[in-house]
Every structure is written in structure tokens, then in C-alpha cells.
Amino acid sequence: MPENKENNNENALQKVSVFFDMFEEVLQKQNKQVEVKITEEIRTIKDSLDKEESKILEKLEPVLEKKIENVKAELQKLNNISVIIKKEIRESQPEMIDALYPIIGKLIQKYLKVEFEKINENINKQLDNTFSWEAIKRDALSLVGIKSKELILAKATERSIDEVFVIYQNSGILQAHYSKQDVVDDDMIAGMLTAIKSFVNDAFRNDAELDSIEYGKFKILIFNAVRFFLVAVVSGVVDKNFEKKVQKYLEFFYEQQLSNATDEEIAEKDLNSVLKTHIEGFQNFGMINEKINDYKQKNNIDWKFWRW
Amino acid sequence: MTINKKIILIGNFGVGKTSLTRQFVYQKFSEEYLTTLGVKIDKKITEVGEKIVNLMIWDIAGEVTQSRVNTSYYLGSNGVLYVFDASRPSTYQQIEDDINYVQKVIPNVPILKIANKADLLSPEQIQELPVSYDFLCSAKTGENVENAFYQIAEKMIDN
Numbered sequence: 001m002p003e004n005k006e007n008n009n010e011n012a013l014q015k016v017s018v019f020f021d022m023f024e025e026v027l028q029k030q031n032k033q034v035e036v037k038i039t040e041e042i043r044t045i046k047d048s049l050d051k052e053e054s055k056i057l058e059k060l061e062p063v064l065e066k067k068i069e070n071v072k073a074e075l076q077k078l079n080n081i082s083v084i085i086k087k088e089i090r091e092s093q094p095e096m097i098d099a100l101y102p103i104i105g106k107l108i109q110k111y112l113k114v115e116f117e118k119i120n121e122n123i124n125k126q127l128d129n130t131f132s133w134e135a136i137k138r139d140a141l142s143l144v145g146i147k148s149k150e151l152i153l154a155k156a157t158e159r160s161i162d163e164v165f166v167i168y169q170n171s172g173i174l175q176a177h178y179s180k181q182d183v184v185d186d187d188m189i190a191g192m193l194t195a196i197k198s199f200v201n202d203a204f205r206n207d208a209e210l211d212s213i214e215y216g217k218f219k220i221l222i223f224n225a226v227r228f229f230l231v232a233v234v235s236g237v238v239d240k241n242f243e244k245k246v247q248k249y250l251e252f253f254y255e256q257q258l259s260n261a262t263d264e265e266i267a268e269k270d271l272n273s274v275l276k277t278h279i280e281g282f283q284n285f286g287m288i289n290e291k292i293n294d295y296k297q298k299n300n301i302d303w304k305f306w307r308w
Numbered sequence: 309m310t311i312n313k314k315i316i317l318i319g320n321f322g323v324g325k326t327s328l329t330r331q332f333v334y335q336k337f338s339e340e341y342l343t344t345l346g347v348k349i350d351k352k353i354t355e356v357g358e359k360i361v362n363l364m365i366w367d368i369a370g371e372v373t374q375s376r377v378n379t380s381y382y383l384g385s386n387g388v389l390y391v392f393d394a395s396r397p398s399t400y401q402q403i404e405d406d407i408n409y410v411q412k413v414i415p416n417v418p419i420l421k422i423a424n425k426a427d428l429l430s431p432e433q434i435q436e437l438p439v440s441y442d443f444l445c446s447a448k449t450g451e452n453v454e455n456a457f458y459q460i461a462e463k464m465i466d467n
Contacts, residue, residue, distance in 0.1 A: 171384025172349070173312040173364060187312075191349035191364050198380035199345050267309075 113217060116237040124241055159236025161246065162218070164279055165190050166230055166258070166271065170198075175228065176271035178279045193231055197222070212243065219243070223250035228258055249285055253278050311359055313464045315457075316366045316382055318410065319391035320399040324424040327447035328391060329367050332457050346370060347381050354461055361461045382413045386467065387420075387460040392439075394423040400439045418463035422456055 089096055163183065166176040172194030177186045200210045209229075213220040219238045223230040230250040234242070257274060258266060317325040326348070333352040350365045368381050388410055392400040400423075407419055423441040426434065427448045434444065443456040 168384060170380070171314040171364075171386070172366075173314060173384070185351060187351050187362065187364060188349050191351075191366070192345075195345055195347045195349065195366075195381060198383075199347075202380050 109217060113237055117239040120237060120239045121241070124239075159234060159238055159242060161232050161234050161279055161282055163233040164230065164250070164275060165193065166228055166275065167194060169224075169227060169229055170194070175266060176275045178272070178275045193220075194229075197229070211247075221246050221250070223247050223254065225251075225254050225259065228254065230254060245285065246282075249278075249282055252285075309359070310353075310362050311465065312362045312364065313386040313461065314364045314366060314384055315387045315389060315460055315464075316368055316385045317389045317391060318368050318382075318406075319422075320393070320402075321370070323391045323393040323396075323399050324447045325367050325389075325391045328389075328422070328424060328445065328453055328456075329365055331447050331450050331453045333365065352457065354458060356458070356461050356465055359465060361465065363457065363461060379413050382410065385414055385417060386464040387418050388414070389420050389422050389456065389460060391422045391424050392441075393425050394434070394437060394441075394444065395425050395428040397438075403439060416467070418460060418467055420456060420460050420463075426451055 160180075161178075162180050164176075164178040165174060165186065167174055167190045172191040174187050174190035177190075179186070183189060196213070197210050209222070209224040211222050211224065213222075218233055218235050221232045221234060221243055223232075230253065232246050232250060234246060253275070257269070257271065257278075261269070317329065319325055329348075329350050333350045346369045348367045350367065352363045352365060354361050354363060366381055366385065390403065390407060390410070392403060394400075403421065407421075410419065411417075420442040421440065423437065423439070423444045424447055426444045426446040429437075443452050443459070445452040445456055447453060
């Protein structure tokens, strides 16, 4: 009975498949349960973690605060140190100045010099601009009206002629020398100055003459005449006006003492002492006169009636 | 009374101009000036007869006829020492041209020809030197250096 056998087989297969279905269902159910359990488990772990975290934080907080306090204290100490340093500096100013001066002193000097020169030029400009009738009157009445201003300024911005050389052009031979202090060897300095002058002229193939050299806080001003050139070494706050004034003063000396004299006449003169007297009179050289002359030139007014 | 005179020392490179001055005077300025400015100035006070002469000695670097030489250093000089190296003919081959040139720049100024480095030559070689000179000097031994300066000083005063 093969048919029966087949039927039996089919039945058996069906049963098996039903069994598998059931088995699968069971498995699925179990899976779900497991899943649910796992999620529950996770949730509980999560919850507990949150709690743990806050617990840890609670524990950490005082430690952290302590640390912060410590850092603050350290910072405070540092602050104290800077206060101490400040105090130290304040208390030992002379020592600090001694230590720092060589380094920054020169810079400051140079800076101040330049600034003073600027101020000086500005003030001079203003003096020129505001040179009114009032100012003249005031000047005439007090006689020292402008002068005092300039003197105050001159004191604040002290400058001076330190040395003057009267040198033959070309040969560089020194004819007269005025100096505030002893110099190495004035003859040789005169020679070197001449060489430098010739060098500059030749190097730049220029007809113009070298009329000033600047080094550090000194300026060398040169007045070039035909037979001679006159050199002034000036120090301090040297602005353009002062330069002009010195140049003029050198020219004045040249006209008075040198321009009309022969070499022999000059050699016979005691030119050194003449030069000394001349240079020492520089401070009083045409302070008010200059202003009045400037004004005269600007306004072309006959001033004779003002001289009472 | 002191008389001031300017002497220039000229001649080719390496003939010993600077050494000659070094023999003659105590130098105050550094020799660096020679390379920077092309000139170095020294001073020597000598007595000629009863006169005191203040010699300003300009030691000028470089060749004489080179156009780059700063001829304005020549101006105003009262005497010239033309120096050459007796042991090197190349330093005196141009001597006539050079001296003519100098006379053009500064006319009527006494010029002395100095044959230097005499110590490098044997007496025979000196005899056979194909060039005329006023003084045979040695800056190394000091031979004749003082005399040369003295004579130029004399000539300048007479001039």
C-alpha cells in the first residue's frame, strides 16, 4: 500500500512542521522576554549609573573646591611676589636706575633731545606767528619779555658750543681752536675733518659743501668760506634755529677777523684768544635784535620811532 | 714761531708709505682710516734751524694715476714724498708720469723721490737701480727715514 505510506509520510511532515511552527513561536516569545529583560536590565543599570555619577560628583566636589582654593592661594602668593618686586623697585630706585640707565639712558636721552627739538621748533613758530603789536609792546616795556621765555627754554634745553676750529681749506691746517676741554690733538682733528669733507665732496661729486655732521648728542656745524672753513661742535638740544644761529655767528667771526686779512696778518694775530672771546659772547648774540629784524622784514615798518 | 706744513705721502700699493710714517711719528689714529677714508693723518714737530715746523703728514692710500684717487687730498699740500719699493720695478715704472700728474694738481711744490725697502737689496743691486731717487730708505731699519722728512721740511720752508 504505497499510497497509505505516502499519506502517512505527509501527515508526519505536517506534524513536524506544526511542531516547528510551535517551536518557533515559543522561541520568539522567549526572545521577546529576553529582550524585555535586557532592556529592563539596561534601564536599571542606567538609573543606577545616574545615581552613581551624582554620588561621585558629590564626593569630588569638596576635593575640587579644595584644589581651587589651593590654586587661588598660590596665585595670591604670586601677586604678593609682584607686589614685593614693585616695592623693591620703588625702594631701591637709585640702584635700579644705575642698572638700567646705561641701557635705556641713551635711548631716552636721544628721544628727549628729539622731542625737545620739536617742541622748541613749535614754540619758535608760535612766537613768530603771534608776534603782534602787543608782544612788541610787552617786550619793549619789560625789555626781557621774549628773552625770558627764550631763556627759560634755553635752560630747559641747554645746548652749547663745545669747540670751534678755524681751518684752512684743502691743506687742513689749523689756524685757531677754541675748546671747553682738552682734545686729543687738535691739529690732527682739523686734518681729519678736512679729509672727511673732501671725501664727501669727491665721493658724491657734488658742488655742494658738507655743512653738518651728526653723531650721538653732538653736531658738527661747518661754515664754508673761501680760504677757510669754520667748524663748531655743538651739544645739547640743537634745532634748526640754533644751527642757523651758530652758522651766522661763525660767519660773523669770519667777516670780522679773516675775510680781509692776509695769511701773514692772520698768523700774527693771537687768533686763539680772539676766537675764545668771540665764542664766549655767543649766548648774547642778537636775541631781541633777531626778532625785531624778522618783524621788520615781514612788515616793512620803519622802527626808528619806537626807540625812545 | 711754529710753521704749519702739510706733506703728502703717495705711491703705489704696498710700497711702505704707512711704515715710513710709523717709523717717523708716534701714531694716534688707527690705521683703519686708511681703508675707510683713503687717508690717515699724523703729526710730527721738527726743528729746522731755529724754526719749529709742525708737519701734518697725510698718508694717502691708492695708486697715483688711478682716477679714483681722491686728489682733493693733494690740495693745499706744501711738500710731497713719492714712495716706491726699490725691490719691485712695477712700483717705479710709472714714476715720471705720476710726478708730472702731481705737479699738475699741485704746482710749485717740492717733491722727493723715496726708494724704500733698501734692506731687501744687496749693495750691487742698489748700484744698478735703473731709477733716480733722492733718498734710499728702509722703514724696517729706520735708515734715512728721519733725513727724508727733515729734508722735505727744509725744502718747504725755503719754498
